[in-house]
Amino acid sequence: MKKIFLFFIVISSxxxxxxxxxxxxxxxxxxxxxxxxxxxxxxxxxxxxxxSETCSLRRYVKCLGNDKKSLCTSWQPWRDxxxxxxxxxxxxxxASACCKKxxxx
Numbered sequence: 001m002k003k004i005f006l007f008f009i010v011i012s013s014x015x016x017x018x019x020x021x022x023x024x025x026x027x028x029x030x031x032x033x034x035x036x037x038x039x040x041x042x043x044x045x046x047x048x049x050x051x052s053e054t055c056s057l058r059r060y061v062k063c064l065g066n067d068k069k070s071l072c073t074s075w076q077p078w079r080d081x082x083x084x085x086x087x088x089x090x091x092x093x094x095a096s097a098c099c100k101k102x103x104x105x
Contacts, residue, residue: 021095021105024054033072035061041095043104055098056081057091 021041063072077087078094088094
């Protein structure tokens, strides 16, 4: 009985701290040094209901060199298009930060 009770406590804490945004779309555009990835997520309220608020995230390809033979192999950090001042290592942390700014999850 104690194990079941402990299991429910752990699960409830994980669920309440989970990110609640929904991935609406993800697209990749361009090629070579003009390549970018765009993601749109929909935030949810504290009660878990869908909000009409969305967050648009983007990252660009990272290139070394300025000529046509430049090496483009990695990506720049993710940025929120409405507040590009901060950079994020992954899109999930960018989505979480964007939704939190709006008072949502």
